[in-house]
Amino acid sequence: MIGVTASTNFTTTPKQISSLGLWYDGQDPDGDNAPPANGTALATWADKSASGINITQATGSQQMTYQTNVINGKAAMLGSNAAQKYFRSASTITLFDGLNSYCLFAVVRPTSTANNCGLFTALDASNFGIYANLKIPSPFAQIQHIVSGGVDTVNTGSSTWTANTNYLVRYSRDGGAASSQSIVMSTGTTATLNPLVQGALPTSNKQISIPTNGGGPSGNTLNGYLGEELFYTRMLNSIEIAILVNYSKCKWAI
Amino acid sequence: MIFLTHATEQNVIDAEAKISANCHFPNQRIPEYKSTQRWAEVFYNESLEVFYIVKPPSDGWSDGVETFTQSEMMEGVTGVEEKEWE
Numbered sequence: 267m268i269g270v271t272a273s274t275n276f277t278t279t280p281k282q283i284s285s286l287g288l289w290y291d292g293q294d295p296d297g298d299n300a301p302p303a304n305g306t307a308l309a310t311w312a313d314k315s316a317s318g319i320n321i322t323q324a325t326g327s328q329q330m331t332y333q334t335n336v337i338n339g340k341a342a343m344l345g346s347n348a349a350q351k352y353f354r355s356a357s358t359i360t361l362f363d364g365l366n367s368y369c370l371f372a373v374v375r376p377t378s379t380a381n382n383c384g385l386f387t388a389l390d391a392s393n394f395g396i397y398a399n400l401k402i403p404s405p406f407a408q409i410q411h412i413v414s415g416g417v418d419t420v421n422t423g424s425s426t427w428t429a430n431t432n433y434l435v436r437y438s439r440d441g442g443a444a445s446s447q448s449i450v451m452s453t454g455t456t457a458t459l460n461p462l463v464q465g466a467l468p469t470s471n472k473q474i475s476i477p478t479n480g481g482g483p484s485g486n487t488l489n490g491y492l493g494e495e496l497f498y499t500r501m502l503n504s505i506e507i508a509i510l511v512n513y514s515k516c517k518w519a520i
Numbered sequence: 521m522i523f524l525t526h527a528t529e530q531n532v533i534d535a536e537a538k539i540s541a542n543c544h545f546p547n548q549r550i551p552e553y554k555s556t557q558r559w560a561e562v563f564y565n566e567s568l569e570v571f572y573i574v575k576p577p578s579d580g581w582s583d584g585v586e587t588f589t590q591s592e593m594m595e596g597v598t599g600v601e602e603k604e605w606e
Contacts, residue, residue, distance in 0.1 A: 276603055306582055307582060324558070325556070326558065326559045326581065
């Protein structure tokens with residue numbers, strides 16, 4: 267791991283690291299550098315990567331809202347499990363075709379420890395592929411790591427995160443079935459870990475859901491604020507990860 | 521969170537249609553990009569045995585172009601009951 271000290275200025279953008287497949291920025295959800303008014307419900311969250319995979323929600327009560335001053339003074343998108351707030355892409359995306367390595371970064375501030383706190387899914391009509399939650403329910407008994415306040419937490423299915431705390435989380439997969447996976451970090455510390463958060467990648471009706479949809483009393487949808495999600499279609503090296511950690515720490519003051 | 525509920529699905533469908541009309545849905549402000557088709561989908565709560573939709577929030581709702589108060593959204597809505605659960 268390369269030591270990185272956060273500074274108040276950051277010039278790196280996620281696009282400067284190759285293979286950026288998806289970029290959803292809660293500070294700029296329209297992707298035009300012109301933030302909406304506080305409290306605005308959004309029908310579309312624009313993808314700021316070159317992929318241009320905008321995600322949408324046509325039902326008003328299920329649209330996330332743009333909220334100012336929520337993650338260390340920064341704006342983010344507010345979700346609700348009870349109201350089943352999420353965005354979804356078209357079902358024809360090809361981003362995951364042949365993919366067996368990836369890195370997903372998420373900045374999140376859950377407001378509840380109930381439910382599974384879903385952040386990202388890649389799915390087809392009936393199956394989850396990549397399934398990134400703060401909690402992984404059965405039968406998805408894989409391992410994730412969350413770091414807050416410098417303490418690594420291995421989440422094997424229990425609710426171990428803390429409400430109203432800011433998290434920078436990384437999920438990754440490097441190669442085939444049982445490769446390294448996981449993790450990370452509000453401190454810049456990277457742990458290397460175990461098998462992974464993924465079933466078979468979708469092969470038809472391919473779409474993504476952000477956050478994971480499926481609300482209700484035992485649901486999966488995020489309760490809280492989603493700051494940013496970055497998805498790279500390959501495993502990043504330690505220098506690249508360090509750069510993105512620094513970017514996130516500076517941008518979100520985590 | 522507060523929901524509008526009823527054991528009869530049609531009552532909830534009618535309530536949702538009224539709210540959507542009050543909010544000028546469906547809109548096609550930017551076709552294929554920014555549009556809202558309805559206020560809410562009607563779901564069924566198996567434990568309570570009621571159909572339900574999300575009640576408009578107390579501080580109203582805005583899509584950035586139009587803003588509606590809860591009262592404006594609920595105007596003329598009848599035949600449903602309010603319940604609260606998480």
